[in-house]
Amino acid sequence: AQSVTQLGSHVSVSEGALVLLRCNYSSSVPPYLFWYVQYPNQGLQLLLKYTTGATLVKGINGFEAEFKKSETSFHLTKPSAHMSDAAEYFCAVTGSGSARQLTFGSGTQLTVLP
């Protein structure tokens, strides 16, 4: 079975400060890892994903994440927060088996303070 743990259901940062959203996973097969963002009253949008290759992955809107196998982590970062980054963020991992279905974390609500 696979699982995702997002540490901190709510994170607040000041505008211009570093954003760090934490994600740890467990998977019985080599994982594919994803971060999605959900803005109010909208569906989820892919921010970035790790499949194979380079462990530092760059996504949209200045976000990046690093796959660390030894720590089973895939934390999301952005050097400088913007007010428009306020949203809910979900980490997800593929499941085992041929279907490779996504399992989502419980989400982290990011608030950006002026």
Added chain:
Amino acid sequence: DADVTQTPRNRITKTGKRIMLECSQTKGHDRMYWYRQDPGLGLRLIYYSFDVKDINKGEISDGYSVSRQAQAKFSLSLESAIPNQTALYFCATSPTGETNTIYFGEGSWLTVV
């Protein structure tokens, strides 16, 4: 126009009623999904379909059924709605062969009273 369209976007229904949520997509993807989102629980998979003749149960399929009417259409039914099915429901699609990038609709709020 959205690539993944869900109707209705908001619905209030009574306990015991049958309700259908519809989804259509213009992305040409073979794979379609229904997820449910509850606060603090993230998204959980209800059903998924890899092509028109393929339907699979997800993590929380009890109390739900689906129909894949065409490649572009995938509907979710609650045969007899109950209050704990009040949630935000998402339809999603993905292409075959691309590594599990899933594209989501804008969601359907369902309230069962």
